[in-house]
Amino acid sequence: SAVISQKPSRDICQRGTSLTIQCQVDSQVTMMFWYRQQPGQSLTLIATANQGSEATYESGFVIDKFPISRPNLTFSTLTVSNMSPEDSSIYLCSVGQDSGALHFGNGTRLTVT
Amino acid sequence: GENVEQHPSTLSVQEGDSAVIKCTYSDSASNYFPWYKQELGKRPQLIIDIRSNVGEKKDQRIAVTLNKTAKHFSLHITETQPEDSAVYFCAASLNQAGTALIFGKGTTLSVSS
Numbered sequence: 001s002a003v004i005s006q007k008p009s010r011d012i013c014q015r016g017t018s019l020t021i022q023c024q025v026d027s028q029v030t031m032m033f034w035y036r037q038q039p040g041q042s043l044t045l046i047a048t049a050n051q052g053s054e055a056t057y058e059s060g061f062v063i064d065k066f067p068i069s070r071p072n073l074t075f076s077t078l079t080v081s082n083m084s085p086e087d088s089s090i091y092l093c094s095v096g097q098d099s100g101a102l103h104f105g106n107g108t109r110l111t112v113t
Numbered sequence: 114g115e116n117v118e119q120h121p122s123t124l125s126v127q128e129g130d131s132a133v134i135k136c137t138y139s140d141s142a143s144n145y146f147p148w149y150k151q152e153l154g155k156r157p158q159l160i161i162d163i164r165s166n167v168g169e170k171k172d173q174r175i176a177v178t179l180n181k182t183a184k185h186f187s188l189h190i191t192e193t194q195p196e197d198s199a200v201y202f203c204a205a206s207l208n209q210a211g212t213a214l215i216f217g218k219g220t221t222l223s224v225s226s
Contacts (some may be wrong), residue, residue, distance in 0.1 A: 033214075041218070042219050043157065060114075092157075100147070100163055100212075104156040104158075107156055
């Protein structure tokens with residue numbers, strides 16, 4: 001499986017600020033996927049990031065709130081903008097395997113105060 | 114879009130017993146069904162998967178069955194051990210390039226010794 005490095009692993013932020021999460025993969029991948037996991041909840045897809053084009057967002061997620069960059073085939077960032085306590089979650093990047101499975105990074109645990 | 118329902122939300126068993134978790138999906142075009150295990154504070158990890166052209170797949174103590182007609186699939190864990198305690202997520206996808214996984218809400222399995 002690809003090795004995914006996600007940073008930061010955790011952060012505590014004040015409301016109204018923004019946090020950028022970085023995801024680095026050790027091999028070139030076409031698609032990267034960003035998920036959110038609220039406390040005790042399931043994984044919800046935020047967006048799909050394809051290199052060279054704008055990310056595709058799921059219902060309930062908008063680019064102004066969660067801008068995503070995908071400058072090359074091994075890197076992506078997710079920014080959580082103008083944060084509120086409701087944004088406190090674990091954010092996970094993932095990449096697809098040839099089998100169809102997803103491999104996840106270790107996640108970023110975000111707490112907004 | 115795809116919707117995945119998962120039951121039960123919690124499951125408690127005695128060590129050595131079997132555990133069964135069931136999921137249903139809505140999109141008949143979905144053809145890939147993985148199961149993930151997430152231990153506390155860790156990322157989800159793939160434990161087994163099945164494709165729509167297969168009815169059953171087994172890997173040691175875990176097995177997955179798929180009923181395409183009824184659009185449901187199940188995870189079976191036999192001879193449960195305390196280390197099986199975790200949250201289990203089922204998922205579904207079209208298994209095409211650029212297709213993300215849609216997850217069920219998860220089942221918290223507790224195995225007591």
